Amino acid sequence: MTTARELFEALRLGAIDLTHRIVHAPTTRLRAETDESPSAMMIEYYRQRASKGGLQITESAHPSQDSRGYLGAPGIYTQAHVDAWRKITDAVHAKGSQIVMQIAHCGRHSHVSLSGGRAPIAPSVVPFETQVLTQDGWMPNSPHRAIELWEIPVLVESFRIAAVRAKEAGFDGVELHNANGYLVDTFLQDGTNKRTDAYGGSLENRARFSLEILEAMISVWGPGRVGVRVSPSGQWxxxxxxxxxxxxxxxxxxxxxxxxxxxxxxxxxxxxxEVSQRPVAVATLRNIFRGPIIENDYLAFPFAN
Incomplete structure (x- = not known):
């Protein structure tokens, strides 16, 4: 059982040193300006939640205009975005805290009005219905198309450039959003990946897109400042x-x-x-993954280490 002493013990996450083990997880707030730059409200939001020796992971920032899935989501693909995010990292660092940027492509979870008229993309066309926040309110998502093979290196490069911009904005690391049914997650899971090329079929092939993006981000930051988020058995x-x-x-x-x-x-x-029963995900993966694990979602105190 976790004790208060353990929760407030120092911890090293790769190259990131923390004085306690409570991390502020990414939380979508949709408060960016119309040009997708972080707003003054976002600066205050992150400043309020910064604690000495702690770590925050930002809401997801998208690496290109056509990768966002929500009106009000922040970007990380222009110099204006970099400059605005810098105000957030400065505010967080002033309180002795550290901050990691989560980078995500929303994939098929989008609408043409959010992506310059371009159709949302996914590894394969699999029927999918949801609601997307647009300038006209909540709307059904637009039909998506399958990604062409030649587009994959372009997508990987967009994540690399976003990682560069995150470094320019003063972040302490980056997190690859490989969860929640967004683009990278849809490549990994076979319910949404029906490809027959090098990016579909076998486990090795379905993991290829994720690992290529991960390696691109590591080329910018080094492995000790890069994390990955997953949602095993999640249905979002x-x-x-x-x-x-x-x-x-x-x-x-x-x-x-x-x-x-x-x-x-x-x-x-x-x-x-319901938190009385230990879920399978962490209990299984902690026996496989040898590095630090951040556990997220409805944690009771005994499970918080």
Whole structure:
């Protein structure tokens, strides 16, 4: 059982040193300006939540205009974005805290009005319905198309450039959003990846896109300042896999090759408030992944270490 002493013991996440083990997880707030730059309200939001020796992970920032899935989501693909994020990192650092930027492509969870008229993308066309926040309110998502093979290196490069911009903005690291049914997650799981090329089919092929992006981000930051977020057995975004234990077990084992800062796991919960039984995700993956693990979602005190 975790004690208060353990929760407030120092911890090293790769190259990131913390004085306690409570991390502020990414939380979507949709408060960016119309040009997708972080707003003054966002500066205050992160400043208020900064604690000495602690770590915050930002809400997801998208690496290109056509990768956002919500009106009000912040970007990290222009100099204006960099300059605005710098005000946030300065405010957080002034309180002795550290901050990591989560980078995400929303994939099929989007609308043409958010992406300059371009259709949302996914590894394959699989029926999918959700609601997306647009300038005209909540709307059904636009039909998505399958990504062409030649587009994949372009997408990988967009994450690398976003990682460069995050460094320019003063962040202490970056997190790859490989969860919640967004683009990278849809490549990994076989319910949404029906490709027959080098990016579909086998576990190795389905993990390829994630690992190529991860390596691009590591090329900028080094492995000790890069984390990965996953949501095994999660159903957000109508995501599914025929064998999540095998898929995420393989993926976690591959992540051991990089000596990452951490693996961030969103726990699957059958009932939102039920925390009496240890879920499978962390209990399984902590026996595979050898680095630090951040556990997220409805944690009771005994499970908070």
């Amino acid at each position: 975004g109508n995501i599914s896999d025929s064998n999540p234990e095998a898929t995420f077990g393989y993926f976690a084992a591959r992540l051991n090759e990089y000596e990452l800062a951490y693996l961030h796991i969103i726990e699957p919960r059958i009932k939102g408030a």
